[in-house]
Amino acid sequence: MTIRANAELKFLRKYLFIAFACIAFGLYCLLDGIVLAPKKMPRSEAYAELEQDVADKTEKSKRWQEIVKERGWKNGIPEKTPKQLREYIVWQYVMASGCALVAVPLIIWYVRTKGSWIEGDEESVRGSWGPVVRFDSIEKIDKKKWEKKGIAKISYQTEGTSRQFVLDDFKYQRKPMAEIMKLIEAALTADQIVNDSAVAATTEAGGDVEKNS
Numbered sequence: 001m002t003i004r005a006n007a008e009l010k011f012l013r014k015y016l017f018i019a020f021a022c023i024a025f026g027l028y029c030l031l032d033g034i035v036l037a038p039k040k041m042p043r044s045e046a047y048a049e050l051e052q053d054v055a056d057k058t059e060k061s062k063r064w065q066e067i068v069k070e071r072g073w074k075n076g077i078p079e080k081t082p083k084q085l086r087e088y089i090v091w092q093y094v095m096a097s098g099c100a101l102v103a104v105p106l107i108i109w110y111v112r113t114k115g116s117w118i119e120g121d122e123e124s125v126r127g128s129w130g131p132v133v134r135f136d137s138i139e140k141i142d143k144k145k146w147e148k149k150g151i152a153k154i155s156y157q158t159e160g161t162s163r164q165f166v167l168d169d170f171k172y173q174r175k176p177m178a179e180i181m182k183l184i185e186a187a188l189t190a191d192q193i194v195n196d197s198a199v200a201a202t203t204e205a206g207g208d209v210e211k212n213s
């Protein structure tokens with residue numbers, strides 16, 4: 001009997017939505033940095049020049065009203081100085097780059113993971129990406145995060161090298177993953193299953209410590 005747990009698309013789509021949100025925000029940052037913010041620069045520079053040339057507040061206000069009317073700008077003092085505006089533009093590029101650094105790996109991870117699976121039978125567990133873990137090669141399975149996060153780490157030996165295989169019932173379908181876990185536990189002794197409260201309770205009660213069903 002072979003049990004397959006396919007990738008849980010509902011779980012994976014959450015990360016895809018995060019990637020899309022990052023892309024949308026990054027595009028807005030680029031729009032702001034390339035188009036919107038630079039359009040404010042002439043007005044900001046004009047006011048900064050006026051401040052240098054005219055000290056009297058009344059005269060400065062009068063001259064500024066004439067300038068904005070002549071050039072068709074909106075009234076009021078610019079929110080940012082030319083220096084602040086240049087720093088703001090640079091920051092938009094920084095944020096856009098940060099969004100890309102988050103979004104691109106998430107999209108790649110989604111594409112690579114959505115068609116993946118984990119299978120188990122009476123002799124082994126394996127992943128679509130290649131590794132096959134025979135039960136007789138397993139040293140231990142750590143279930144410390146299984147109950148709360150659905151993650152269990154299998155430590156096993158292959159060709160004289162210690163490796164790990166991770167079970168994740170959030171990334172993969174939960175029901176078949178639970179059945180695969182049962183197959184693995186049935187092939188192990190109790191001392192090979194670490195950080196499992198159920199096994200610990202059975203052992204303390206004098207239950208079977210050799211095999212788990």
